Amino acid sequence: MLQTSLRHLAVVAFAANFSAASALADATTPIAWTSVPVEEVTLFYPGQSSFQWLHSPEHPGARMVGRGTACKRCHRDSERSMGNDIVSGGLLEPNPIDGKKGSLQLVVQAAHDEENLYLRFRWKTQAERPGVMHNYMRYDGQAWAFYGGPRSAKRVRQGQEPPLYEDRLAIMIDDGGVQRFAEQGCWLSCHTGMRDMPGEPTSEAVRSHPYLGEGGLGRSDVRKYLPASRTDTSTSWDKVKSPEALAKLKDKGVFLDLMQWRAARSNPVDMADDGFVLGYRLFDEGKNPFSWNVDRDSMTPKFMFDPKKVGRKSLTVSDIETGPEPAALIREDNAAPYDPDAGWKEGDVLPGRLLSRVDARGSAADNSRVTGKWEDGSWIVTWVRPLDTGHDDDITLKRGNTYTFGFAVHDDNVTTRFHFVSFPVVVGIGLGGDITAVRLD
Ligand code: HEC
Structure with a gap:
């Protein structure tokens, strides 16, 4: 602890010395957050409501989902009741966790200047200790x-x-490159066959897959991917397009930016990770913290x-x-x-x-000013995301444009599907959106 506080003291001293030139030298930005509007997003427990389930006869909205109708058209303001329903067990949650809450209120504030998007989040943890x-x-x-x-x-x-298991806050961003993300958000990335979802293949099956397995990504499980990365209409985990076709999609901007603040693996060095989703959930080029x-x-x-x-x-x-x-x-x-x-x-x-903050580098280290503090039973996370990271595995945010965000929180020692997720949220950089990042300069 001594060492950590010394490190923070050093950063503060540095910031004080150079306050004129680099007022934002520290991740705990000197933004007057009290003057930034406070929004609230309800995240809810989705269980196993995969892309495939949403299109199946079990989901009454399937036909309209197939036509691209927005989830919120039918599910406006029903996040809390859906979450409570699903978390308690049943069709979409065969293995409920005793006492787990069904939804979570994520308090969000957003601002921007010429360089950065500044986000501040607050949420209550269910556990009485930080994860x-x-x-x-x-x-x-x-x-x-x-x-x-x-x-x-x-x-x-x-x-x-x-x-x-660590607490996490994940942000997905789409700039319009991923068809239907604006309407259906994170659900486009969640499929049968993924970890802790129905139809999970054996690790041997994944290891022998040409793209996912030993000859390719070297994985033994299936993680998030986009329908556009698969060749069949049911977007099966194993029907992956060729590496050349995936590379072309990526060049065209068909991918989601996915960044995760991790209470154990990134927060102690004031960072979040940086990744993207197309054929799999991958980290950006470079080295993680x-x-x-x-x-x-x-x-x-x-x-x-x-x-x-x-x-x-x-x-x-x-x-x-x-x-x-x-x-x-x-x-x-x-x-x-x-x-x-x-x-x-x-x-x-x-x-x-x-x-290691020192060893982290490249595009994987873009989120280098993210700080979380757990106080009075809540996490407060302040996040500085450069509008343009200069890396082609990230989405560039432009002033005056809107983007679709998906938020997720893994709370109280859980991973995979046991998280809370949001319906798509439109974030405007300077104007528009469900949440507008207010202009600071
Ligand atoms: C055309 C209307 C319509 C659309 C669009 C729609 N749904 Fe549904 N959905 C329903 C109805 C009706 C039900 C059953 C009643 C209920 O639980 O709300 C349902 C049920 C669900 C349930 C189960 C809720 C529970 O309590 O068990 C989930 C999860 C769900 N929908 C997710 C989604 C998602 C995610 C989308 C967008 C990709 C979506 N729905 C789009 C109509 C729709």
């Missing part, structure tokens, strides 16, 4: 093993391991906390209950190479992820 613990490893007296997991995992449901802290051959951590800087080499299981400080290993800040002879005891815990 800052992710991919942790526990020493059992002899070896290290992954510990904890999302609430949907069997071993967590059965109480054998604690719920541990996070990587694995695990040597997969020996299953030992690569780094531990630096006792000289943090006062101890690891966390323990009991720190998890209270919310540990610091929770994250940051290479340039508080990490030391793992010492196998440091006297490890049963119940010692280390993050299985290593963060």
Whole structure:
């Protein structure tokens, strides 16, 4: 903690020294947020309402969805009741999580100047601690093993391991390049066959797929993709267009920008990640702020906390209950190479992820001024997104234009479908939209 606060102090001092030239040197922007309009977006629990389900006879709106009708035409202001309905179990949620809420109010403020879009978000977390613990490893007296997991995992449901998964805020942006996103939003990217969705293929099937598997992206599961990336009308996970056809679509701007603020893997270094969706959910070119802290051959951590800087080499299981400080290993800040002879005891815990702001680079590091603070049971996240990142795997935002955004929050130790999502939201840069980013300069 000491080290982290020193780092922040250094940034503040830097900003103070150069306040005239770089008033926005820090991610916690000196914007007078109190003068920026406050909007609220209701996010709701979608369960397994995939693109395929929406077009199926099970969905009364299927025919109109097939013609491109907007979800909100029939579902205006029904997010809360839909979410409550679905989260409690039934057709669209075969495996409900006990006590989970059905919707979430996302408070949004937006502003812009010549350079940047500034966003500020606030939402209440269901848990009484921030979700800052992710991919942790526990020493059992002899070896290290992954510990904890999302609430949907069997071993967590059965109480054998604690719920541990990071809180996240995701933003999808379309500039009109993706047909029907304006009307149907995130649902265009959610399909049968994806992780935790019906019809999930085996990992072997994915690994032997020419595009997704070992000869291609090297994946073993299916993640978000767009209908435009598939060859058949039911947009099957395995009917992927050729790499040449996908590249052409990408050049034409047929992709979604997808950025995620991650409470464990990006927030401790004041960043969000940066990716895009077309044939799969991929990260942009370059290097993410996070990587694995695990040597997969020996299953030992690569780094531990630096006792000289943090006062101890690891966390323990009991720190998890209270919310540990610091929770994250940051290479340039508080990490030391793992010492196998440091006297490890049963119940010692280390993050299985290593963060670095210094090592992050390229288009993957575009969101380098994103700061979240958890206070009084709510996250407040301030996000600076350059209007033009200068990278062709991002959407360029222009003043005077509107864009369709989709928001999602993963709250209270969940991943995949167990999130809250919004219907499409129009954001105007300077004018127009459901939310207008007000002009600062
Ligand atoms: C032509 C009208 C219409 C359109 C357009 C439409 N729906 Fe529906 N949808 C319905 C009706 C009617 C129901 C059943 C009643 C209800 O639950 O609201 C329904 C049910 C649902 C449900 C199940 C709700 C529950 O409580 O179990 C979901 C989820 C859903 N729709 C999502 C969508 C999404 C996402 C879109 C846009 C891609 C969409 N719908 C577009 C009419 C429509």
